[in-house]
Amino acid sequence: MIQLDALELPDLTWTDPFDTQAVSVTVRRRLNGALTLFPRALVGGRPITLEAPADQPLTHAQAVALAALAADPTGTYALSLRGLSFSVRFRWEDGNPVDLRALIDYADPVDDDPVVGTLKFITL
Secondary structure, three states: OOEEEEEOOOOOOEOOOOOOEEEEEEEEOOOOOOOEEEEOOOOOEEEEEEEEEHHHEHHHHHHHHHHHHHHHOOOOOOEEEEEEEEEHHHHHHHHHEEEEOOOOOOOOOOOOOOOEEEEEEEOO
């Protein structure tokens, strides 16, 4: 189970758990030619992309709730995922962070209709 603030989500696929850079190193040369390294740990900025495939879809009601959360440009949320806790916001800089579509396109969807797609977050 995944928790985004008070919103419970199914076990979505985390597509980029290892696509993060935890350390940044600045390299400089001294006047005598010696190499000097300035490493530092990076805080925040980790992308988290969650995929809702056809065999583990969201519901229409969850999709509506996610779209409402994403509509707040300053919103930050607590994300619990795989036993880990993150403070996140929606990742608007990579395009639409809530890229969802109905699995079956009903003219009048109900709350339980399946929805598939991608959710994009970034840690703070």
